[in-house]
Structures are given as structure tokens and as C-alpha cells.
Amino acid sequence: xxxxxxxxxxxxIHPALPALRSLLPYLDDHxxxxxxxxxxxxxxxxxxxxxxxxxxxxxFRSSGGRPGSDLDLLRAHTLDHFGSKxxxxxxxYGVQLLFSEDMASAFARALNTWIAREWLDREPRLRASIIVxxxxxxxxxxxxxxxARDQRFVQVLLPAMADLPYGxxxxxxIYAAAERHRLPIGIHAGSSYRHPVTAGVGWPSYYTExxxxxxxxxxxxxxxxxxxxxxxxxxxxxxxxxxxxxxxLPAHLWRLTKYWRSLRMEIPWVDRSxxxxxxxxxxxxxxxxxxxxxxxxxxxxxxxxxxxLLLFSTDYPHWQFDxxxxxxxxxxxxxxxxxxxxxPLETYSRIKETLSS
Amino acid sequence: MNIEVRDRSEAPVVALLxxxxxxxxxxxxxxxxxRIYPYLERRWQQHIAEYGLIPRQAYQAGPAYAKGQPDxxxxxxWPPSGGRPGSDLAFMAEHxxxxxxxxxGVLNMIRPHPGAFPNLDLSAAxxxxxxxxxxAEWTQKDRRLKASILVPYEDGPAAVSExxxxAGHPDFVQVLLLTRTVEPMGQRRYWPIYEAAASASLPVGxxxxxxxxSPPSGGGWPSYYIExxxxHAQSAQNALTSMVIEGIFERLANFRLxxxxxxxxxxxxxxxRLDNIxxxxxxxxxxxxxxxSEYIRDRVWLTTQPMEEPEVRKxxxxxxxxxxxxxxxxxSDYPHWDYDEPARALPLAIDxxxxxxxxxxxxxxxxxx
Amino acid sequence: xxxxxxxxxxxLPPGNRKVVNIGGRPIVIxxxxxxxxxxxxxxxxxxxxxxxxxxxxxVEASEPGKYCYSRPGEILRCPxxxxxxxxxxxxxxxxxxxxxxxxYNVAIEPGSKLVEGPYIAExxxxxxxxxxxxxxx
Numbered sequence: 114x115x116x117x118x119x120x121x122x123x124x125x126i127h128p129a130l131p132a133l134r135s136l137l138p139y140l141d142d143h144x145x146x147x148x149x150x151x152x153x154x155x156x157x158x159x160x161x162x163x164x165x166x167x168x169x170x171x172x173f174r175s176s177g178g179r180p181g182s183d184l185d186l187l188r189a190h191t192l193d194h195f196g197s198k199x200x201x202x203x204x205x206y207g208v209q210l211l212f213s214e215d216m217a218s219a220f221a222r223a224l225n226t227w228i229a230r231e232w233l234d235r236e237p238r239l240r241a242s243i244i245v246x247x248x249x250x251x252x253x254x255x256x257x258x259x260x261a262r263d264q265r266f267v268q269v270l271l272p273a274m275a276d277l278p279y280g281x282x283x284x285x286x287i288y289a290a291a292e293r294h295r296l297p298i299g300i301h302a303g304s305s306y307r308h309p310v311t312a313g314v315g316w317p318s319y320y321t322e323x324x325x326x327x328x329x330x331x332x333x334x335x336x337x338x339x340x341x342x343x344x345x346x347x348x349x350x351x352x353x354x355x356x357x358x359x360x361x362l363p364a365h366l367w368r369l370t371k372y373w374r375s376l377r378m379e380i381p382w383v384d385r386s387x388x389x390x391x392x393x394x395x396x397x398x399x400x401x402x403x404x405x406x407x408x409x410x411x412x413x414x415x416x417x418x419x420x421x422l423l424l425f426s427t428d429y430p431h432w433q434f435d436x437x438x439x440x441x442x443x444x445x446x447x448x449x450x451x452x453x454x455x456x457p458l459e460t461y462s463r464i465k466e467t468l469s470s
Numbered sequence: 471m472n473i474e475v476r477d478r479s480e481a482p483v484v485a486l487l488x489x490x491x492x493x494x495x496x497x498x499x500x501x502x503x504x505r506i507y508p509y510l511e512r513r514w515q516q517h518i519a520e521y522g523l524i525p526r527q528a529y530q531a532g533p534a535y536a537k538g539q540p541d542x543x544x545x546x547x548w549p550p551s552g553g554r555p556g557s558d559l560a561f562m563a564e565h566x567x568x569x570x571x572x573x574x575g576v577l578n579m580i581r582p583h584p585g586a587f588p589n590l591d592l593s594a595a596x597x598x599x600x601x602x603x604x605x606a607e608w609t610q611k612d613r614r615l616k617a618s619i620l621v622p623y624e625d626g627p628a629a630v631s632e633x634x635x636x637a638g639h640p641d642f643v644q645v646l647l648l649t650r651t652v653e654p655m656g657q658r659r660y661w662p663i664y665e666a667a668a669s670a671s672l673p674v675g676x677x678x679x680x681x682x683x684s685p686p687s688g689g690g691w692p693s694y695y696i697e698x699x700x701x702h703a704q705s706a707q708n709a710l711t712s713m714v715i716e717g718i719f720e721r722l723a724n725f726r727l728x729x730x731x732x733x734x735x736x737x738x739x740x741x742x743r744l745d746n747i748x749x750x751x752x753x754x755x756x757x758x759x760x761x762x763s764e765y766i767r768d769r770v771w772l773t774t775q776p777m778e779e780p781e782v783r784k785x786x787x788x789x790x791x792x793x794x795x796x797x798x799x800x801x802s803d804y805p806h807w808d809y810d811e812p813a814r815a816l817p818l819a820i821d822x823x824x825x826x827x828x829x830x831x832x833x834x835x836x837x838x839x
Numbered sequence: 840x841x842x843x844x845x846x847x848x849x850x851l852p853p854g855n856r857k858v859v860n861i862g863g864r865p866i867v868i869x870x871x872x873x874x875x876x877x878x879x880x881x882x883x884x885x886x887x888x889x890x891x892x893x894x895x896x897x898v899e900a901s902e903p904g905k906y907c908y909s910r911p912g913e914i915l916r917c918p919x920x921x922x923x924x925x926x927x928x929x930x931x932x933x934x935x936x937x938x939x940x941x942x943y944n945v946a947i948e949p950g951s952k953l954v955e956g957p958y959i960a961e962x963x964x965x966x967x968x969x970x971x972x973x974x975x976x
Contacts, residue, residue, distance in 0.1 A: 165751065165754075166750045166751055166753070167747075167750050167751065273688075273689070274687075274688040274689035274690075275689055275690070276689075276690055277689070277690040277691070278687055278689045278690050278691070278692050278693075278697070279689065280692075280693075281690075281693065282903070282904070304688055304689075307690065308684060308685050308687075308688055308689065308690055309684045309688065310688045311654060311684070311688055311705075311708035311712075312686055312687050312688055312701055312704035312705045312707075312708050313649075313650040313681075313682060313684055313685060313686040313687070313701070313704075313705045313708075314649065314650055314651055314653070314654045314655065314682060314684070314705055314708045314709050314712065315651065315652055315653040315654050315657075315682055315684055316653065316654070317654050317708075317711075317712060317715075318654070318656075318657060318712075318715075318716060319715050319716075319754055319755060320751065320754055321715050321747055321748060321751045321754050321755055322654070322708075322711050322712060322715050324747050324751070325711045325715075325740075325743060325744055325747055326688060326708055326711065328739075328743055329688070329704045329707045329708055330687070330688040330689060332703070332704050333686075333687035333688060333689055333692070333697075333701060333704050334687075334689055336687075336692070336696075336697050336700050336701065337687070337689070337692055337693075337697060340692075340693075340694050340696055340697055341693065341694075341903060342900075342902070342903030342904075345902065345903055346902060346903055358739070358743055360738070360739035360742055360743065361736060361739040361740070361743070363735070363780070363785070364703075364733075364735035364736040364739060364778055364789070365703070365736070367735060367778035367779055367780050368700055368703055368733055368735070368736075368776075368778050369700050370779070371776065371778065371779045372696050372699055372700050372808075373696065373933070374884075374920070374922055374931075374933045374934075375538060375807070375808065375920045375921040375922065376538050376694075376695065376696040376699070376921065377898075377923065377932065377933055378895075378898040378921075378923065379538065379694055379695055379696055380694060380696060381898045381899050381900040381906065381907075382900040382902060382903040382904075382905075384899075384900075386933070386934070388781065401743075401746060403739065403742045403743040403746050404742055405742055405745070409738075409742070409792075412788055413739075415785075416780065416782075416785050416788070418781065418782075432750060475845065475846055475857060475858070475859050475860075538921055539921060544887075544891075544918055544919050545891050545892060545893065545918030545919075546887070546888060546891035546918045546919075807919060807920060807921060808920060809885075809919055809920075810885070811885040811886055811887075811919075813886070814884075814885040814886045815885060
């Protein structure tokens with residue numbers, strides 16, 4: 114496959130903050146001083162240990178800088194390399210994991226500003242997700258309102274797991290603001306570790322288990338979003354699951370829909386099948402492709418019942434594929450076009466509008 | 471034409487299944503806890519009278535998720551003579567074992583499973599009493615039935631004692647844990663249990679539920695019972711991941727695991743994902759010598775209930791093809807409400823060889839009957 | 840299909856149900872506040888006997904959190920997996936167009952009308968003074 118001619122929308126790349134000091138110019142006097150006075154440590158999450166293999170593919174690590182921190186390298190490795198028309202920046206620097214809502218708000222503002230100034234302003238193909246302080250839904254809404262006018266911000270970013278399941282009404286002001294501004298909610302792998310990362314079985318010993326648990330976390334979140342009626346209340350809201358994998362989705366929909374038929378009266382606002390709801394309102398980025406070969410991937414898409422849910426992504430600089438094996442060529446030109454171009458444009462109306470203009 | 475009239479209160483009409491099957495998940499329960507007192511020291515009878523059986527959850531009576539039906543049971547499974555569903559052997563035989571032609575029924579005691587109690591001494595005492603009781607009152611009285619050894623699984627040494635005490639009895643076919651343990655069940659504190667089970671050539675059955683104290687989702691506490699129920703598939707995935715990645719299957723050459731009441735359609739995706747991740751993060755787990763899916767293929771079986779229900783019915787058989795027809799054990803979950811009816815649960819017909827494996831052959835092989 | 844006089848109305852007071860077997864088909868008949876309904880006594884899901892199910896009301900919501908309860912006693916929940924059926928139509932609540940149990944025409948007829956025939960009365964004599972349940976199956 115000639116990947117340079119893919120011409121798609123890359124729905125998940127990770128520009129990296131080189132270090133906390135890179136944020137200092139964007140913090141106010143108080144916080145700049147606090148960082149220095151208090152010796153605030155780096156906010157890199159355990160979800161991606163700096164030197165762990167998945168955190169960056171070997172050839173994406175250059176001597177010196179943090180992988181993903183250099184715009185020229187990012188262009189070469191991903192934007193130019195895959196011929197992407199646009200790419201959505203999901204910066205995973207862990208400001209959302211702080212406990213203090215004041216600190217999280219200040220740092221989120223600084224990080225979003227850093228993204229706008231040092232990435233979006235410098236590379237017209239780039240778009241970004243707005244990092245919001247989940248600690249306070251009210252202030253998260255403020256952050257959305259602050260950036261919404263900038264059409265290069267195309268999504269609201271949440272970590273895979275937080276204090277409460279994402280369907281809970283506590284978070285609804287965030288969804289209301291996102292729906293109002295036609296911003297999908299993007300949920301990205303990587304917990305905020307308020308709870309053990311597993312579904313009720315405690316803290317695992319190994320990073321391997323943690324990474325595996327992210328997909329399971331997405332399953333729980335999808336259940337919550339559907340059962341709490343987020344899509345009944347916000348029918349135009351889109352949710353994008355990022356770096357979640359997709360092979361688990363059919364079995365999960367079968368189970369969730371089966372139980373809905375039995376327990377509908379507990380959640381009567383879910384007035385149509387969860388499978389239908391997910392098909393209309395939820396999307397998933399492509400990487401990692403966990404299926405072993407194209408046959409299993411095609412069967413998975415068949416089991417999902419629509420080819421409209423997958424959104425092309427490279428997940429740069431994470432190591433998900435080797436060389437140019439970004440997706441199987443055997444999927445066929447039509448499906449590849451759907452995944453790389455049609456589905457992302459259908460999901461991100463802001464990208465659709467700014468690309469054509 | 472004959473018209474037969476009957477009142478609802480009369481016994482339900484059931485048709486006899488033509489071929490014998492195994493049901494690998496049946497839930498029996500004492501009519502009331504006093505039935506096990508003949509096997510329980512007075513000191514613990516006294517304790518229970520004063521303090522009850524305190525679980526790791528808010529209410530004395532049960533979890534803070536109200537269930538969908540009384541006692542989470544089929545409404546037609548309440549014995550006419552009284553007592554909760556599953557507490558009357560004669561009624562269970564007439565209502566479920568006989569008409570479904572059950573040749574082998576595996577009893578899994580989860581109401582209660584004392585392994586989930588935080589008071590470890592109480593847990594050990596009640597496990598022992600229930601183990602004695604279930605042999606005397608169930609498996610010895612109906613020879614189709616086998617039982618699972620209840621152990622205080624949060625206390626490794628005490629669990630080992632109980633396994634060693636019970637393992638020789640031919641009516642026990644496995645050691646029983648619940649999925650939601652305090653820590654992921656592959657961790658070292660639980661290894662003595664697996665060593666003892668493997669020594670006794672018994673598989674460990676891990677049944678959905680339990681309460682380890684952490685929320686049933688990595689993102690916190692859900693609001694609804696439906697979320698708790700759907701969530702058992704998620705818990706099972708994490709529990710199985712732990713067992714594989716911590717290396718139990720590598721460590722113990724003959725250790726076997728049966729996942730019970732977790733569904734099964736999620737398994738291929740988990741295997742693919744674990745293989746993919748392990749291939750990249752191998753350096754973290756040098757104790758693993760093989761891809762995760764190989765350990766699972768060789769040593770893990772799953773009961774079928776609650777069987778997932780795809781819109782396109784044959785999709786379920788894609789899943790079974792991926793898992794292997796020799797890996798699944800039919801289960802009904804009688805008398806619970808999300809029960810799978812032996813005659814109707816499968817979405818499509820299957821060939822006789824597959825049918826024999828799924829409905830009885832695999833169970834007899836795993837439980838060495 | 841033919842009409843069958845199955846039993847006198849007095850054998851089925853309001854709030855009760857009875858199962859009849861007509862030509863091998865189990866049919867459950869409900870008396871709900873004087874109105875009678877008849878459904879095939881078999882859930883289309885896995886065959887559970889609907890006659891063991893609870894009659895309840897319809898639970899809906901105009902938006903999340905706002906439970907609204909109506910039509911008390913007109914929704915039958917299968918005793919197994921709790922699927923909800925409208926007793927008036929036999930249609931399931933979760934997927935009315937595709938999932939249903941058969942509903943039968945059933946009526947209360949006075950004996951005076953029935954003694955003229957051509958309905959089939961089994962086992963008992965029809966008298967003009969009583970009312971009877973008549974099922975078309």
C-alpha cells in the first residue's frame with residue numbers, strides 16, 4: 114500500500130510536552146511561581162511510562178527530545194508520511210489527573226494555549242482536542258467556551274477513566290456544552306487512577322495488565338453512557354473512543370442489548386436498542402488494530418453491523434504497528450476510504466468545514 | 471378437541487429433553503442458614519446471631535443495586551413448599567433436572583459464598599459448614615449432582631486447609647472462587663490456592679460476582695443494576711488477564727481454570743489484545759514463555775451462560791469457532807432470572823458432534839467424570 | 840381457527856389468570872378489571888411460561904431521571920428474563936415490530952347467546968344464566 118497517498122484524517126496523534134517548564138510561559142504569575150517554589154514534578158501518567166515500548170516506536174525516538182515533542186519530526190513521521198490532510202492532537206500530559214480543581218483548571222488552560230500557539234499556529238493541518246478539568250464540570254465548561262470559537266479545536270478530551278462513570282449526570286454540563294458547539298467528546302486510553310484500573314478486581318501488578326485493562330474500561334464507560342441516557346438527553350452528541358481497540362465492541366453490544374431487553378424498566382429513557390444508539394452516536398479510532406489478520410477485522414466490522422464507526426488513526430508516536438502496516442490493504446479501497454476520509458469527516462463537522470474552505 | 475384448564479398455582483408444564491446433558495452452573499441454597507448449623511461450631515452460630523454475615527458492601531441484605539426480580543430468580547422457580555429458589559432439592563429435580571435430562575449438574579454455591587466475607591475466620595467456618603452440608607444434603611441425595619469446594623479465598627493458608635480437607639471426596643469437582651476479589655486473582659496471595667487445587671487435580675472455577683471492595687468499573691461506581699450485571703464480563707476479562715500475566719499457567723503445569731457465568735463472546739477479542747500487548751511488552755514479564763492466548767487455549771474453559779445474543783444469530787458461531795468447540799461448557803444458571811433454557815438457548819442448530827461437546831462431552835472431560 | 844367456550848366467567852375473577860390448552864397451544868387468559876385478554880403462554884425468547892409472569896404497569900421516561908408510570912396491570916413481564924409484553928396486543932415493549940407473543944381474540948359472552956351455537960363448549964353445560972369466556976384459536 115502506498116501510505117503516502119492515503120490522504121486521510123488522522124484522528125489520534127500525541128504531540129508531547131517536552132517538560133513542565135515548557136508550560137511556564139503559559140501559566141499566570143502565581144502558578145509559575147508555585148511550580149518553581151514547590152518543586153512540582155512532571156505530570157506524566159503511568160499510563161505511558163516514558164521508555165516503555167508502546168509509548169514510542171523505536172524509530173520515533175530521537176536522541177534527546179521526548180517522542181512527539183518535535184514538530185518537524187511529527188510532520189516527517191506521520192503527517193507527510195501518511196499524506197494526512199488533517200490530524201487531531203490529543204495531548205496526554207496528565208493535567209487532568211491532578212486532584213485540585215484549581216490547579217487542574219490553570220494547567221489545562223496553559224496546556225491548551227501551548228497546543229494552540231506551538232502546534233496549531235505552526236502547522237495548518239493540525240487540529241486539537243480541548244483538555245478540560247474534569248474535577249469541576251463548571252470549569253470544564255468554561256474551558257470549552259474559551260476555545261470553542263477557535264475552529265481548530267474539534268473535540269473535548271477526557272481520560273478513559275475518572276472519578277465517576279461518564280454517563281453520570283455530574284458530567285452533563287460538559288456534554289451540553291460540547292453538543293452545543295458541535296464538539297465530539299473524545300475519550301482516550303489512560304486512566305486518571307482514582308480507582309483501581311480494573312472492573313472491581315483491584316490494582317494489577319503489571320503495566321501489561323494496565324494497558325489491557327484500558328479496553329475493559331472503555332466497555333464500562335460505554336455501558337454508563339448508554340444506560341444513563343446521555344444520548345437520549347444529548348441526541349446530537351458524538352463520543353469517540355480513542356486507542357480503545359474495536360474487536361471487543363460486538364460482544365459488548367450483544368451483552369448490553371440483551372440485558373437492556375430485560376431491564377429496560379430500570380432505565381426507561383433508553384428507548385431504543387443500545388446497539389442502535391452506539392451505531393449512531395459512538396465512533397472508535399483505528400489503532401490499535403487488535404485483530405490478528407484482515408479476516409478477523411472484516412468479521413468484526415460485520416459483527417458491529419456497520420462500517421461507519423472506525424476512524425483512521427496512527428496513534429503517533431505510540432507503537433501500534435511496524436513500518437507502514439497501518440491497516441490491511443485487503444480491506445479494499447472502498448472500506449479504506451470510509452475509514453480514512455468519510456467516517457472522520459462525518460464525525461468532525463469542524464474539520465469538514467475548515468478543510469473545504 | 472380437548473381443552474385442559476389449569477390454574478397458575480399448579481406445577482409448571484415442561485417437556486422432556488431427549489438427550490442427556492450437563493449443566494455446569496446450578497445454584498442451590500440453604501432454606502435458611504440454620505440448616506447448616508449442625509456443621510457449624512456454636513461460637514460461630516452465636517456470632518452470626520449477633521452480627522450476621524457482614525459483606526464488603528453497604529447493606530446487610532445485599533448490594534446497593536436493587537435487583538430486577540425478587541431474589542434475582544425466575545418467578546416460576548419458587549418451590550411450592552416454601553423457601554427461596556434453589557433451596558428445595560425435590561423441586562429442583564422435578565422442575566429442572568428431570569425435564570432437562572441433566573445427567574451431570576455442577577452446584578456452585580454463591581448465596582452465600584463466604585469467601586467474600588471480610589472476617590476471615592467466619593469465612594473459613596461457614597465455608598467448611600456449607601461444604602459438609604452440600605455433600606450430605608445435595609450430592610449424596612441426588613447422584614447427578616456434584617459440588618464445588620467453597621474456600622475463604624482471601625486467606626490463602628486457610629483456603630489450602632479446606633481444599634486439602636475436601637479434595638478427596640469424589641463429589642467435589644472443583645474449587646470455587648468469585649471474580650471480584652480484593653486484588654486481581656492472579657496475584658501471589660492467591661497462589662497457594664491454585665497450588666493446592668492443582669495438587670489435587672481439581673480445576674478452579676471462578677464464578678461471576680463477589681465483592682472485593684473496589685467499584686465494578688475502573689471509572690467508578692455505576693448507578694444501575696443493569697450496569698453491575700453487564701459489568702461481570704468486564705470483571706472476568708480483568709481477572710483472566712491477571713491469571714495469565716501473573717504467570718499461574720506457566721508456574722503450574724496442570725492448573726486449569728473454568729470461568730462461570732461470565733458469558734464468553736468477549737474472549738477472542740481479549741486473547742487477541744493480550745497477544746498484541748504481550749508481543750510489545752514482553753520485557754516486563756520474562757516469566758511468560760508463551761503468548762497469552764496459548765495459555766488460555768490450553769487451560770481455560772468457560773460456561774456458556776449468559777449466552778450473548780447477536781442480531782445475526784450465526785455471528786455467535788463465528789465466536790465459538792474462534793474459541794474452540796471444546797472450550798465451552800453448557801450452563802443454565804438455574805434458578806436465576808437470566809437463565810439459559812437448554813432446549814432454546816442456542817440461536818441455531820449445530821451438528822451432533824458439536825452438540826455433544828457443548829452439552830456434555832466438554833464438561834465430563836474438564837471435571838473428569 | 841374456531842371459537843371455544845373454555846370456562847364460566849365466574850371461574851376467572853378480576854386480577855386472576857388461567858391457562859387453557861387448545862389444540863396443543865397453551866393460552867393464558869387474564870381478567871384485568873373486568874376486561875379479558877388471551878396470549879400464547881410462551882415467551883418468544885426462550886419459551887418461558889408467561890402465565891408465571893408479573894402484571895405490572897408501563898414505565899416510561901420523558902427524559903433521564905423522570906420515571907412515568909401508566910397503564911397499571913397491562914404489561915406482562917416474562918417470569919424468566921423479564922421481557923415486557925403489552926397484554927392488549929402481545930407485542931413486546933423493546934421491539935414491538937419484531938418481537939411479540941401471539942394474542943388471541945377473547946370475549947365474555949352471555950350463556951343466552953352461546954346456547955344457540957355454533958360455538959364449541961367442552962366438558963361443561965352452558966346455561967343461559969351465566970357468562971362464559973370464549974377464545975378464538
